[in-house]
Amino acid sequence: xxxxxxxxxxxxxxxxxxxxxxxxxxxxxxxxxxxxxxxxxxxxxxxxxxxxxxxxxxxxxxxxxxxxxxxxxxxxxxxxxxxxxxxxxxxx
Numbered sequence: 001x002x003x004x005x006x007x008x009x010x011x012x013x014x015x016x017x018x019x020x021x022x023x024x025x026x027x028x029x030x031x032x033x034x035x036x037x038x039x040x041x042x043x044x045x046x047x048x049x050x051x052x053x054x055x056x057x058x059x060x061x062x063x064x065x066x067x068x069x070x071x072x073x074x075x076x077x078x079x080x081x082x083x084x085x086x087x088x089x090x091x092x
Contacts, residue, residue: 013042
């Protein structure tokens, strides 16, 4: 399981078969959005903006955007056999 939070949201990736990504509102503690993460295991996630975060793992990285009650991800493209184990915010 991977998770991260900012002032507005907490995001978490589960270890189910779909590696579901869930978005929670921090004030109400309610799950406001979720989507299938895909077949790849998510090892880490990090907010890169208030409404955007990235997930990384075995042979993938994915950029996500939160829009109201939906969250959508777009798979990143790079060379073959690249694995990402962590996300780091270079601005902190």
